[in-house]
Amino acid sequence: MADPIRIRDYSFESRLFVGSGKYRDYDEMLACWDASGAEVVTVAVRRVDLNHEKEERNLIDVIDRERYTILPNTAGCYTVEDTLRTARLSRELGLGDLLKLEVLADEETLLPNAPATVEATRQLAGEGFCVLAYTNDDPVTAKALEEAGAAAVMPLGAPIGSGLGILNPTNIKIILQRATVPIIVDAGVGTASDVALAMELGIEGVLLNTGIAKADDPVRMASAMKHACIAGREAYLAGRMPARLYASPSSPREGRFTES
Amino acid sequence: MADPIRIRDYSFESRLFVGSGKYRDYDEMLACWDASGAEVVTVAVRRVDLNHEKEERNLIDVIDRERYTILPNTAGCYTVEDTLRTARLSRELGLGDLLKLEVLADEETLLPNAPATVEATRQLAGEGFCVLAYTNDDPVTAKALEEAGAAAVMPLGAPIGSGLGILNPTNIKIILQRATVPIIVDAGVGTASDVALAMELGIEGVLLNTGIAKADDPVRMASAMKHACIAGREAYLAGRMPARLYASPSSPREGRFTES
Amino acid sequence: MADPIRIRDYSFESRLFVGSGKYRDYDEMLACWDASGAEVVTVAVRRVDLNHEKEERNLIDVIDRERYTILPNTAGCYTVEDTLRTARLSRELGLGDLLKLEVLADEETLLPNAPATVEATRQLAGEGFCVLAYTNDDPVTAKALEEAGAAAVMPLGAPIGSGLGILNPTNIKIILQRATVPIIVDAGVGTASDVALAMELGIEGVLLNTGIAKADDPVRMASAMKHACIAGREAYLAGRMPARLYASPSSPREGRFTES
Amino acid sequence: MADPIRIRDYSFESRLFVGSGKYRDYDEMLACWDASGAEVVTVAVRRVDLNHEKEERNLIDVIDRERYTILPNTAGCYTVEDTLRTARLSRELGLGDLLKLEVLADEETLLPNAPATVEATRQLAGEGFCVLAYTNDDPVTAKALEEAGAAAVMPLGAPIGSGLGILNPTNIKIILQRATVPIIVDAGVGTASDVALAMELGIEGVLLNTGIAKADDPVRMASAMKHACIAGREAYLAGRMPARLYASPSSPREGRFTES
Amino acid sequence: MQITLNGTPRQVAPNTTLAELIDEITQDRTRVAVERNRAIAPRAQWDETVVADGDEIEVVTLVGGG
């Protein structure tokens, strides 16, 4: 029952993509990745710290490139130009053509700037990037990103770091009805049932970071997220029973020896 | 990380209990049980069909007793007396002392008759049964069942066969706050996320039948339910991140080389 | 468009019943009653305070009996016997045969004791009371109360004083489908939209106290509740538009002079 | 307790704005307007029908301009240019400077094209229009519209004509926290409780059409909407009681004569 | 002679009627209802009912409630 997620030429067995931020240390991060079953991990691009670089263990050294595909993001970019620069630097780092493109609107909400995201997607897709575009849940924007060349569209479930879950499943459904590229929910997921619910909508995958990293027990939550992702996917594929007001017995009415 | 559910002297690794009703045939049922990871399976007690018994393969012959613990129910009982008779017959069948006790109120809604359930629990607990009492989600009834000697209390998520999920998580929470016996949600679960949500409330297990048997692909849904049960349990144990309106970046603010 | 609620021989234009508890003083209470448009007000029966009675203004003196119909409750009763005694005393006070019957299970949750409520209803209905029975939202209990002689059944929306709204609209719907006496939601209502939602289900009325008395501005909230009750009732009677995923233009497609 | 909604120099007692589309005839429309209490009514601009114009009663003749303020919309526009043309024609019709600006993305979803809406708002605000900008519920777009000169921002509750209510109250809350112009929810409202819920969030008003026009009894629903709008507004101003798991008695614990 | 009035022990003179007892504690008889030894004491019988030693009397009235 192999059921990989495919994005352009990439193919992954696990539909859960996880981040590398907010962990106590690399060991915790690696233990969570292992427990999550993820094959794709997001990273950010930042200035080398001129004061401390030589001492630190670098994230690049920590990641087993045989096991994990790196998905660099453009977190922290608020303009199209900064996003383009960040993307190009990430490619120069030898991380390949995959890109989690995000252009944020402001530091207060960390919500995406949709038109700038469309514009950056158009340019970077043109430069050969495999763009996974983080966006809001507006179906019109999702379609525009697809038309601009996004390899996958990643609407948020809720604001980054909020843990509120999938605030508007209806919008995700509308996006799915019209999509021709994979839809991955990115951001807002707070706990396992959020992942299961999201996957049951029929999306292709879930990307999350804070939900694992800021749980009381991140490793256990990573395992929870892994199972939830599988659960939601399989439930979607299995086709759920119809809901109705009430009621249908699971045990047969025939053969009862009792009177009533 | 062994984390078994314990009910009196019983202990099970899997927190998902599944039924044996509504399947196309025994082969489908067994495949679903296997996929679900369940160790406890519910069965019903009915009159031998005088016309067909000799030909049929009997459910008893089908169940691997080494692998599965049988939990006979009193489905189809609408009075205390019928419930007692059914329970005693199930024990006479050599199925042990475990009992899913249900006293229903009417065939239209299949909702439990709470006071009759309390009375039957009192009597059967007194007769040495290990009573898992199916009931509505009224916290007062749950407490009364516990006081009547129930080994576990099994509030419904929604009416039997409805697939509506957990209609009133608040009541389940109140039940949990006051419970001293395991709380297992029984009935109403329609899809995987329902199981995950239920387990995240902190209940000890989920019992379901229709959600698997009436999915388009029951075996796949059984697997989905298995993963959802693990996911919800682990998320509960892991302790989820706090939710908030917005927003917290997963990537660091420091070290950005971009201007804004 | 007169549309009174009828309970036995009683008939009221307003479907909002309000309480007399938790107000700062009688003046605030009377102002709220006026703003709420209520015609039925609930009161409790308590021991005369031997130390202070002669000084105080008594609630009986405060209520304009021409304007308001008094609905005494049996709040604070935890046994059938205490409930019967309280009911009989309330009748002896000259308050007529109306009774909000409540038998609570415990002081912690203030949830109703359903079987005791049924028993008390049977007895008091037999003594000629017009019993409005406060209960949980279990459809089986609601039916039993009706059969025991209740003139109206009053399921809770949520626990008393919780302000959580209608936790389980599905149960209210099932109750309504089978009811032959008026269904009034009592308890749990926190704000105006809770009342509107409840009334849209098709119930006959709403009884509330804390939602008004503990608002920051009780008089204004009383007015809000009045309008919400009318709104919900009229929306129910009007028959809402069907919901659908999307979308239908309110402006005509024909006659557009623009190009696209 | 006058509490008008103010948009630039306009001020209206009623916070409910209603449409003129989808009615059976003008008489029904006018009866609904009367029942709704609305002071602002939306209209569309369309080509004169060359075949039928002379016979028909024109909408302009039907509207009592003393009573109703006309809010022309740009419904049916899918480009910035068409929107500008429509706006200018509406002003040429002598309808003043008020404008419900909408630039839609496609006929399938009727969802707004957010960047085009911002651009059209900028131009028309510059031409002196008092722009009420219809948009999605993205907080970033709402802020951009405000900065582009919108006099009010009108996020949708759900897609036009869907009747799904307020799909994402969290987004509306974020919009409200940052807004300096009135926020009016436009589109998606299906029944009275939707209006009450929306207003309780703290928005300034609600604009709706289909919810009234396509109810089984539009006039009664118009009345329901009027009351719901008042209810939600007053509940917001009154400040609701805090919600909690359970429970607080409305009747005093003191003075009980009963034993328990 | 001692009775229990509203849960509190109270000394009353012999031959005290319910009516007299009630007048001691409230100025308006219509505001209260009375239970004597867990049975209703009907208003019409207050004048003729003599309180007995050990009686448990409850005198109740209305208060605010929901």
Added chain:
Amino acid sequence: MQITLNGTPRQVAPNTTLAELIDEITQDRTRVAVERNRAIAPRAQWDETVVADGDEIEVVTLVGGG
């Protein structure tokens, strides 16, 4: 001699034991449990229990249920 077996009238020969009756309707005794006149008929007593005229016998087994 007539009994009621699983709700249906049935003729049985005099002196028929429960064990004999059960063997008529099932090939594996371990699969069934028996109630005679609303009381459990324990498996160990089937051989010695003679069915009486008018007996109401229920023979039950397991079936699928939830």
Added chain:
Amino acid sequence: MQITLNGTPRQVAPNTTLAELIDEITQDRTRVAVERNRAIAPRAQWDETVVADGDEIEVVTLVGGG
């Protein structure tokens, strides 16, 4: 001479003014607004504006909408 009026070809006599054209299609000028070649044709200029060959004229009015 041919123009396009509300998207439909239409023959008009030479020297026809906008005002005359509008009067042909509506009995109340105040009900309509006019666009000529995608620019507003202000009401005050209708009398003096002569329709030219190939003009695209839009005459609009109010209709119900939400």
Added chain:
Amino acid sequence: MQITLNGTPRQVAPNTTLAELIDEITQDRTRVAVERNRAIAPRAQWDETVVADGDEIEVVTLVGGG
């Protein structure tokens, strides 16, 4: 000669190459990517690229992010 390195003024000797500059701040060239005056400075050209006065150089690496 002064440049701006990662937003901070820095003195460098004339004729310093990018490769030399990078080696000063990191021990593993493969860990970093470089931008010079807002354009990518390809790794292959570091050895031959001489830093100019006023250059704005960004040297970046990977960090944790979501």
